[in-house]
Amino acid sequence: MPQNPTPAAAGDTNPTTPLTPERERMIRIWHEELFRLKDRTAVARREALGDLLTEVDRLRAELAQRDKDLEPYEALNPQQCPAGQHLGWLVDSEYTHACPWCRIAELEQLLAASQSTAKQLLRKVASAPSQREAGAA
Numbered sequence: 001m002p003q004n005p006t007p008a009a010a011g012d013t014n015p016t017t018p019l020t021p022e023r024e025r026m027i028r029i030w031h032e033e034l035f036r037l038k039d040r041t042a043v044a045r046r047e048a049l050g051d052l053l054t055e056v057d058r059l060r061a062e063l064a065q066r067d068k069d070l071e072p073y074e075a076l077n078p079q080q081c082p083a084g085q086h087l088g089w090l091v092d093s094e095y096t097h098a099c100p101w102c103r104i105a106e107l108e109q110l111l112a113a114s115q116s117t118a119k120q121l122l123r124k125v126a127s128a129p130s131q132r133e134a135g136a137a
């Protein structure tokens with residue numbers, strides 16, 4: 001529930017007031033009107049308002065650039081770990097559903113199992129009598 005659902009009155013300092021296009025247009029008009037005034041307070045307010053409007057423009061340009069940076073990712077399809085153990089990821093094909101982190105875990109288990117088997121075989125070979133010893137017996 002918004003705290004201030006009605007359009008902001010002039011001079012409203014509620015920080016939750018959205019900067020609607022109409023409100024921004026009014027603020028830019030006030031900024032222009034301050035150029036006619038020459039007293040120190042008016043000059044200081046004009047400069048502060050000018051800085052603020054410049055910052056608004058800079059942030060808008062930055063936001064537009066961020067939106068542009070995200071465009072390549074909008075074509076990607078979100079995926080979820082079927083086991084629910086890993087964060088989601090994006091793919092450029094809807095046919096790729098395997099969780100890459102689950103696959104890595106599977107491969108690490110296979111590697112560990114094969115290393116264990118290899119160690120057992122090496123121990124067996126090391127403990128078996130050599131061919132010469134076997135032939136001499």
Ligand SMILES: [Zn+2]
Binds near residue numbers: 102
């Ligand atoms: Zn996973």
